[in-house]
Amino acid sequence: xxxxxxxxxxxxxxxxxATSILGNKDEAEDCLQDLYLKLHRTDALRRFEQRxxxxxxxYRCVLNQANDRCARRHRRMRILISRGVxxxxxxxxx
Numbered sequence: 001x002x003x004x005x006x007x008x009x010x011x012x013x014x015x016x017x018a019t020s021i022l023g024n025k026d027e028a029e030d031c032l033q034d035l036y037l038k039l040h041r042t043d044a045l046r047r048f049e050q051r052x053x054x055x056x057x058x059y060r061c062v063l064n065q066a067n068d069r070c071a072r073r074h075r076r077m078r079i080l081i082s083r084g085v086x087x088x089x090x091x092x093x094x
Contacts, residue, residue, distance in 0.1 A: 001054065003040055010055060014062050021066040028066070035065045 001009075011032065018028035039045055039061070048057060073094045080090035 001045060003036060003045060006039075006045065006054075006058065007036065010058055013055070014058060017059060017062045018066050021063070022069060027069070031066050031069055032062070035061055038065075 014032055014035075015025070015028055018031045019025050022028050022031060048054065076094045077087075077090050080093060081087055085093070
């Protein structure tokens with residue numbers, strides 16, 4: 001399956017997963033864009049071993065990508081707060 005076919009077939013469902021984790025549709029779209037680029041750069045779809053259904057594998061990829069984004073956001077916020085930035089301001093900055 002090509003990346004275009006993956007997008008056309010699964011994008012809506014994957015967007016719901018990413019949005020539920022990140023709480024923001026725009027950030028979820030960015031997350032999926034990063035994932036699609038990663039899949040393209042690493043040629044992961046061609047190397048997919050089909051030990052699971054494709055959607056199951058993509059779902060796990062989205063979970064990992066979204067959780068990584070959450071962790072980075074949390075780390076950035078902790079750094080800002082440790083540097084004296086008030087929490088409400090830091091939350092808008094990350």
